[in-house]
Amino acid sequence: MSATTTNLGAHAPSDQGHDHGHAHGHDKSGTVIFGFWIFLMSDLIAFSLFIATYADAEWHGIASGPSPHQLFSLGLPTVETMALLISTFTFGICTLGMKYNATMRRTIGWLVVTLIFGAIFLGIELYEFHEFWIEGNTPQVSGFLSAYYALVGMHGLHVTSGIIWGLLLIVQMKTMGMTELVKTRLMRLGLFWHMLDIVWIALFTKIYLMGVLS
Amino acid sequence: MSILGSLKWDDIFIVPFFKEPSLSTGIAAAAGGIVVLGALAVLVLLTVKGWWKPLWTHWITTLDHKKIGVIYIVLAAIMLIRGILEAVVMRAQQVAPAPGFLSVEHHAELFSTHGTIMIFFVAMPLLIGLINVVMPLQIGARDMEFPFMNAISLWLSVGGAALVMASLVVGHFETGGWTAYPPYTGIKLSPNEGVDYWIWSLMLTGIGTTLSGINFAVTIYKQRAPGMTLMKMPIFAWTTLCTAILMIYAMVPLAVASVMLALDRHAGFHFFTATQGGNMMNFANLFWLFGHPEVYILILPAFGVFSHVIPTFSGKKLYGYTSLVWATVAIAVLSFTVWVHHFFTMGQTAHLNAIFGIATMTIGVPTGVKVYNWMLTMWRGKLRFSTAMLFSAGFMFTFVIGGITGVMLANPVISFAAHNSLFLVAHFHNMLIPGLLFGMFAGINYWFPLAFGFRLDETWGRRSFWLWMVGFYLTFMPLYAIGLMGAPRRMAFFTDPAYLPWLLVSMVGALAVLGGLTSQVIQVWVSIKNRESLMVPAGDPWDGRGLEWSLGCPVPEHDFTTIPNITSREPWVEAKERGLRVMEPTEFVDIHLPKNTSMGFLVAMVATVGAFGLIFEMWWLGALCWIAMFVLVLIRSYDTDWEKTVTAEELRADYERHKHVVETTPKVSLDDEFTTKNRGLVFDMEKAV
């Protein structure tokens, strides 16, 4: 039997992390985050398709309704954007702190600040929807408004679920402690939150900036 | 609004028959009756035999990739029976004197359910199931990377299929074809629940498929045995990787399109209302942005199967591994660049059509590369025509014809004339039946022993192949002809007498296909009955080449006692050439496997009930189920005790047992491969040292 023959039978060194059964723990959280990344990529596709639909409807879908130029102003959306940008920054502090073993109180504190800014963002968005709504500019008016509400609404739903997820994580940090599992969950929420921020910048530019300037 | 939403008495399957008795309502009632009686029969059988508990503990709650794969395939088999029966009824309808025995709506429901079922509930579960069973064994993994998510994917697909089945019993399915284009499927023209059945059943299975894609991709990236670089990976794993990437990106457009359609239908949105600034061609674009990659999701795994079956039964190494890998990757990338060929008639410029036409033809190149690879693999090989090999050879002949008509249709000028004709119907069946079904049949015949420990009966297998093959040609060649004569697709009946002879031949062909399917049912039945004599406990019943054949059959739950080190593309061939018949572990260590859980099943079933609520506008039920799902997931997130340990001693005992089986099993020569002498460990005596 030559040297290579035994290779087939040789046992994989467990520190390679390939042996699912054995090398557990540390490698697993990296894998979970990798999987979550991929999921986010497919979520991004969904956003892009809604944006593409909006980009079409913005030109061809006005029907008898208002045009983006007539509908939008820059004031509130800018405040809204600032709120979300700040929340991304504070989330960054939160996860960085976790990396350097900040106390749980600290981590939770920064997470709470993040969620508050997220809620402010959401509040402004809902207020704006409400304003449009009472002027009669509902999604049922035109293809353009349908696309607008669907796109911004989908982003808003994502932020909402992010907030709920964050609240639940606070409960889990308190009840389960800062275990590897909870930490990975926080990391994943972080990725999710940052992605929503990037998506929002695209939305802000496409819908509000370009809409008002058009 | 009542708490039963839009549900009415007339929605129950037999009521229309009593109100207006006719052959059409009678057939609908009978179909609903079969579903109800079939379900009852299963319940009674389970109770009488006392199988509830084993079903629950061994199957429903399982996270074992092999069992999950088997459940997928069983699901596909059940749905295939329905899909083929519907096809036969449609063929019969068109040869009956006009206007036939089905109402126009009933016929439209039939092609819509047939198409939807064949794509989403036959093709997809078949390939996802096969990947689940085989891929981890090929790359030396113990399970999927995310076994719990795997169970969720599975049961969501089952839930989607259950909804399509429910549409036979409660209410109707839609009548707008498997593509469900608005404005026809908008609330004005399709007011009943049919389109909502389509939307929500596809939503469930679509989410399941996306999650499967993530699971496969991460598993392949992270779980390969040490030493198995990407370019040492088996081709089936490569095609799985490409299919997985397509699943991750391509299922989303379908979900987006159907969410928009649902908003249009139920919330008064105007995505697709032309008079209100909507654009229905956006639906077509989104749908085919999914739909075209989807056909490559369907076909790539079959290409993977052929790339293993053909070398095994030719007794030769696969010809041109590297070119096959690159051809696969090229097809996956190109598949995103051709979707417009489904609507050259939309009204875009000729330039755009030319670009998409050329892109489409380009895909023919890597596909052609593959066909040559398989042919050159067979060249001067010692061919053995097992059922799996027959299906592979049949595929190669037939698929090339479909490819040629595909290149014809890729030319926008021809496509304008052939658009929505039976020529197109013949073309895509010509791709899907060999390129998907034959591939999956070959794969199932080939790898069956890994999951169950015994081979499938060859006699009935070969009969099924010939019936399928002849049936396919008889059914679809005539459709090419009358398609060119001008027959449109989706017609309830034709009045032109010139079509009749062709349609009659097609009818005969459909019956032959039905015969093929029946032979397969018999094949499984006979094999189970004779399983003792078909048992191959020593594994490797076909002189196989991949890692999966180094395991005993059936493969134990933990797959590998120790994960092997990989130094070449065909490690098992090399090992056998050196006289090795079993893997020799150097060291046993404790391993962990996922514990069974009912959570995946529960979450998906709650989602299914919720979807049913949405279909019949019982919004409260939808909301309730949404919350329930959320709570279930939350409960699961507190469960940290999800693994069980298999100790080194147990692994050692298992290894010793397997080694004993192998050592006491006499070697079998290739000539006795299909006889009862085959207890595993077949090999080529001439090559043996």
Ligand code: HEM
């Ligand atoms: C071998 C048996 C089969 C027969 C006899 C058969 C027959 C038919 C018939 C009669 C139609 C309606 C054609 C028309 O528009 O007039 C149809 C449509 C279709 N079939 Fe099949 N079929 C078979 C297998 C399959 C398979 C294996 C698949 C896919 C995996 C498939 C997918 C479809 C699709 C997607 C449609 C289009 C439905 C629509 O118009 O929306 N069929 N088939």
Ligand SMILES: [Cu+2]
């Ligand atoms: Cu296509």
